[in-house]
Amino acid sequence: MHDELSVLRESYGHKTLKSFMLATELFEFNEEETAKGGLRVVYKLSQATKINHAQKAELE
Structure with a gap:
């Protein structure tokens, strides 16, 4: 975990x-x-992020 926090x-x-x-x-x-x-x-994941992710998944 220390390495990730350093990054x-x-x-x-x-x-x-x-x-x-x-x-x-x-x-x-x-x-x-x-x-x-x-x-x-x-x-929690924001509502706007959920919508954007769902729209991207529909396009694939």
Whole structure:
């Protein structure tokens, strides 16, 4: 995992995977409260990305 994070840092200027994912705008992020009062970050593929991917698959 260390090598992959090094590539993100060197190639794209992002120190974390979350930072990279936010920059791509391919994902939607939400925070949920856990039972112990903490926060959990939940992400999913954005709706626009799903549509674009589906359209591309239909063309092939």
